[in-house]
Amino acid sequence: MHEVALAEEVLHIVGIEAERHGLSRVTEIGLSIGAWSCVVPEALAFALEAVLAGSVASGARLDLESVPGRLRCGECDNEYAPEDRYEPCPACGRFGPQVIAGNDMIVRRVAGA
Amino acid sequence: MCDICGCGEPGKSAHAHDHHHPHDHGGQARRFSFAPETTGLPGFGPTRVVELSTRLLDRNDAYAADVATRLAAARTFAANLLSSPGAGKTTLLVETLKRISSRWSCAVIEGDQHTDLDAKRVEATGVPAVQLNTGKGCHLDAHMVLHALDVLPSVQCLLIENVGNLICPAGFKLGETRRVVLLSVTEGEDKPLKYPDAFAGADLMLLTKIDLLPHVDFDVVRCLEYARRIKPGLDVIEVSARSGEGMEAWIAWLSAGLRRSVD
Numbered sequence: 112m113h114e115v116a117l118a119e120e121v122l123h124i125v126g127i128e129a130e131r132h133g134l135s136r137v138t139e140i141g142l143s144i145g146a147w148s149c150v151v152p153e154a155l156a157f158a159l160e161a162v163l164a165g166s167v168a169s170g171a172r173l174d175l176e177s178v179p180g181r182l183r184c185g186e187c188d189n190e191y192a193p194e195d196r197y198e199p200c201p202a203c204g205r206f207g208p209q210v211i212a213g214n215d216m217i218v219r220r221v222a223g224a
Numbered sequence: 225m226c227d228i229c230g231c232g233e234p235g236k237s238a239h240a241h242d243h244h245h246p247h248d249h250g251g252q253a254r255r256f257s258f259a260p261e262t263t264g265l266p267g268f269g270p271t272r273v274v275e276l277s278t279r280l281l282d283r284n285d286a287y288a289a290d291v292a293t294r295l296a297a298a299r300t301f302a303a304n305l306l307s308s309p310g311a312g313k314t315t316l317l318v319e320t321l322k323r324i325s326s327r328w329s330c331a332v333i334e335g336d337q338h339t340d341l342d343a344k345r346v347e348a349t350g351v352p353a354v355q356l357n358t359g360k361g362c363h364l365d366a367h368m369v370l371h372a373l374d375v376l377p378s379v380q381c382l383l384i385e386n387v388g389n390l391i392c393p394a395g396f397k398l399g400e401t402r403r404v405v406l407l408s409v410t411e412g413e414d415k416p417l418k419y420p421d422a423f424a425g426a427d428l429m430l431l432t433k434i435d436l437l438p439h440v441d442f443d444v445v446r447c448l449e450y451a452r453r454i455k456p457g458l459d460v461i462e463v464s465a466r467s468g469e470g471m472e473a474w475i476a477w478l479s480a481g482l483r484r485s486v487d
Contacts, residue, residue, distance in 0.1 A: 116365075
């Protein structure tokens with residue numbers, strides 16, 4: 112739903128890095144998107160295409176890595192990787208696990224010249 | 225420099241904050257690319273690769289930390305109210321202000337896509353309010369709250385009514401002291417399971433419009449069981465802003481938070 116706001120944040124981060132590293136043209140952006148970050152990678156790619164147009168990263172290739180979610184049980188420390196972020200621990204049945212992977216959206220790489 | 229309004233970066237510099245990376249990249253990461261591979265650009269020199277680890281929410285989180293610092297310095301207790309549209313946030317706010325504004329200095333930030341109707345309802349109680357219209361946006365962010373603080377007086381109790389939406393506001397910290405999620409009995413009791421993130425991040429759930437319980441098929445016990453599957457131990461107060469039932473418990477919860485912030 113808020114993919115455009117997030118795409119604008121990507122452009123902000125890419126703009127800062129391009130300036131810092133003297134890139135006059137950004138040709139590739141690497142992103143990792145957590146499975147539970149509430150973002151659909153395809154929708155973010157669509158929003159980015161529009162937001163990046165006319166910028167230093169116009170037409171840049173997007174490399175989106177989808178990071179699977181992983182949970183840790185607060186009761187028995189069991190680690191598990193269910194589809195559903197709110198799945199109870201399969202070992203002890205406790206609800207409310209801690210998320211150890213899959214929540215974040217991260218800019219991993221900016222490439223250009 | 226902020227590209228939204230030209231104000232400073234959060235925390236004064238772009239990288240004043242720590243980056244947290246509690247994730248690992250084991251497992252079967254799925255990777256896919258958009259647009260064809262390119263091999264360098266004619267006339268632009270060799271391609272350089274900059275490795276990064278910048279979270280998209282880092283900037284919002286840094287603004288949220290700025291908000292929290294300002295609120296702490298002013299000894300302000302701030303509650304961020306989340307719910308779907310029509311759960312009764314504004315009515316609850318107005319009834320709350322009537323009960324506490326003579327004891328505590330209050331102000332309200334109203335988030336809506338359009339209109340200042342809610343801010344006007346609040347101002348009718350004599351409490352200062354600022355309306356934030358998000359336009360196409362679906363949530364308030366910490367940057368907007370920072371600007372709202374500039375135009376509001378310093379108060380003991382700041383109530384922030386987020387945009388009616390159970391999805392997007394859950395991901396954006398505002399620098400609030402406490403987060404409160406509202407669910408009305410005219411909605412489905414399975415909402416905590418359908419929109420879990422809003423409940424997982426809440427410090428308190430208010431079950432609202434309980435005066436309507438005799439007229440609707442709403443299973444309170446099941447609803448609370450669902451909510452506590454998402455957030456074990458979640459505090460819940462059942463309330464009706466219309467009849468006043470439960471308002472005392474809600475005001476007591478608020479007052480306890482206020483005393484902690486003000487003292």
